[in-house]
Structure formats: C-alpha cells, structure tokens
Amino acid sequence: MAREKKPRSRGRRSPLAATALIGIGLLLTGGIYAGASAAMAATGDDSAASSTLTVEDGQKLFQANCATCHGMDLQGSESGPSLYGVGELSVHFQVSTGRMPLQAQAPQAPQKPVQFTEEQTAAIAAYVQSTSPGPTYPSDEVLDGDGDLAHGAELFRINCAMCHNVAGAGGALTEGKYAPSLHTTSALNIYAAMVTGPQNMPVFNNLNLTPEDKRDVISYLMYQQETPSPGGFDLGSLGPVSEGLFIWVFGIGSLIALTVWVTAKAN
Template sequence: MATYPRRGRRHPLAAIALLLIGLFASGGAYALFTGTATAADTVPPAAQVENGKALFAANCASCHGLSAEGTAAGPSLVGVGALAVEFQVGTGRMPMAGSGPQAEKKPVQFAQDEIDAMAAWVATLAPGPGLPDNRFLSGGNESNGAELFRVNCAMCHNVAGAGGALTEGKFAPNLHDIDPVHIYAAMVTGPQNMPVFSDMNITPEEKRDIIAYLKWMDENGSVGGLDLGALGPVSEGLFVWIFALGGLVAITIWLTAKSN
C-alpha cells in the first residue's frame, strides 16, 4: 500500500503549534473564569456594566429599587461594593426565596458572568469593597487562623464551625465547604446578622489564616470516627442513650429470653 504523503501536507512543527494553541486556549479560558477575583481594580467594560444594570432591573429592583436606592422591602445597595453582590448572589442567598428571619443559602440562581456583571454595576454606584486579591484566599497559617476563629467567630458559628442559633429564628450557618471568596466576603461585608470584620480589625493576612483553618477542617475529616454532626455533647448523649444503652438493653432481652 502506498503511503500518504503526510510529511508534505503538514509542517513538522504543526504538532507543537497545536499544543501551544491548546494550552493558550485552556489557559485563557481558565483566566477568563477565575480572573474575576483579580479583576477588582481594573475598570469593568461598559457593556458588562450595562448588562449588570439590566439584570439588576429584572431580578433585584422590585425590592432594592431601580437604582438600588432601597425600598421598604429591601435595603439600599449603594456602597455595598462588588464583594457583597458576589457573596449574596454567589451563595444563592439573593434573590431571596421568600421573606423570613434571614436569607438562606440555596442553589445559585445566576451564571458567574451574570453575577460579575451585577457586581460591576453595583460597584459603579459608590465605592465599596471589591473582590480580594487571590493571595488572600489560599495559603496561610492554620493555627493562627484557628486561634482567631475561636476568639472572633466561635461564639456564633460554634468552635468546630458547626453553626449556632441567634435570636428570633436567625442563625449562624455552618462553615463547612464554603468557597474561600465567600468566607472572605462574609468577614468584609458582614452579611445578614454578621458583624463586619474590617481590615483594621482582622487584617487580610489574618483573614487568609482563618480561611486556611476552615479549609484544613474541610480537607481533614474527623480523626476519631463518625463526628455526629460535630454538635458536641448533645449528639453524643443521644447516641449513648439510643445506640449504646439501647443496644445493651436489646442484648439483656436476648440473654434472658426463654428458648423456644
């Protein structure tokens, strides 16, 4: 069989060129999707802002007002910054499913570029906190983070991050498996009933340490076996009554049963 004149049809460097194109394409796409976090300081393109304004008018304005000035049903968003939008919309809390003690986490309602567009528009209304630099979202010292967490966060979120009750049906959510940007955003913007932890209070490096601690807990499961929801003595007490004592009582009944 005659060989195809392959060498004549394709340049010897074609494979390398293809590889390079592929790398650039995937790298570019990656940068496009994750680059939002570093794009805080860059000026957003006008088209994105316009898009954000339209999305806001369609989905948010009924409560927050057409120019985000706030209504009786929702607060003003002037000056909340892009980071607050990223947190509220990016965790699914906004738009709210219904009015209640507090907005609850639910499946995210928008694509990331739509969230970015709304964030960009809200950020044009007045200066406010923008997305953090990527270097504050990973790395960090777990033990310093753990200590800061105990001092600043544990009284509401529980020392193991299991969450806790607040007044009037409000609650501090559990902190397992949360996107680092959202942990950072929560500290900076103080959503719902959470106080704001400004950079004067907890520096960006310290925020990074807290994120590192929470991520460490996500990645390293419970060392002692089932953690029973990390709820402490209540679940342990229920477990001992139901399973340990319950099991042993079943055994006593078995031991004293008359044979058939």
C-alpha cells in the same frame, strides 16, 4: 432425452437487501448529523465562554431581577435596603450563594440554588461597584489557604465559634435566625462575610482582623473542609449534645437489647 437446464437468473437480490441498505443509509445519515451537531455545539460553547458580560449587561440584569426591592438607582425601598456603598464583594456573596434574589421575607435570607451564572453574577457586582463603590475582591494570596492554621483556629474560636460552632458546623441564634454551616463555603465567600457582615454577621475590618489574620482564618476553615474527622463519625460536629444522644440511643439501647436476650436465653 436429456432435460434442458434453465439458466440461473443473475442479479437477483435477497428480499432483505433493500431493508439493509435503508438501515445503513439511516445510520450514516444519523452519524453525520450527530457529529455536525456536536461540532456546532462545541463552537457555540467556545464563543459563549469567550464572551464577557459588560457593566451595561449587569445593569439590565439588576433592573430585571433586583430593582423591585432595591430600587432602580440602588436607593432601596420598603422591601429591600439601599445598596449604596455595599460594593461588589457583598453582591457576589449574596447572589453566588443563592440568598438573593430573596424568595420571601423571613428572619434571614436562606441559602438556596443559585439563579445566575458566575458571569452574570460578576456583571451585576461590577454594575453595583461602578454605581456605588464599596468592598472589593481580595488578592489571591488571602484566599490561597497557606496561612497559619494554628493562629487561624485560635482567631476562629475567639471571634466566630460562639455562633458558627468550633468546627464551623453552624448554630441557632435568637428570633429564628441562625449561623450557617461553613463546611462548603468558598474561601472568597468566607472573606466576603468577614468584610461585609451579612445579616447577623459582624464586620471585621482591618483593625479587628488584619488581612493576614483573615488569611489564617480562611486557611483553618479550608483545612476543616478538606480533612475528614479523625475520630470517625463526626455526628454533625455539634459537640456533646449529638454525641450524648448517640450514646444514649445506641449504647444504652444495645445494653438493654443484650439484657433482654440473656434473660430470654436463661428462661
């Protein structure tokens, strides 16, 4: 008698099918959420970039971060000087380099990580300028780096090299003070330092250095920043002291090591 065949059940699914469907659903959901989040973030960044802080915003930032030392009306205090007449250029230099707000009293304010964004810095500078006008930003031509390099190098050696080193590497001064390195200083802050004279820096007005002279000096320093040392290792660009130390340690050290090796071989 022929065995009766049982009909195969239709619609039976694998035990892993449910797990696969759940995984696919989670991937689709996550992808949609990530795309929507990225789109919202991009929209938020565009709106933030398009917004501009006002002088009133700069006043609030100043009162919250600077007035403790410089006074609510820029009049100064025992902890900080008056800001009457310093102008927006000085504020930009001090804040954009992280020197202000000051962490602690010291012989001079060190450069440190910047606390404010460029927009906030500009707002604080605009507030100070509106309250007590002073030196302001130069034209773009002064900062373009296309000045006379040879003339700029000559002016730098005459007026600046005794403190900042002929290569702009900086140097020590008296009473714990120092001239900072200029290897990473922006063109605008180089100009600001010449015009406002921060800390130990003398002020170079247009009678000392004309705008064309300042442009040449800035061009020379920008060239120094962008051009690698033609002699190889610059050793900090500190001159014969570091070079002599290098020769003493590695040159004479190598000769001594070679002498010891030859003597050991002979024995």
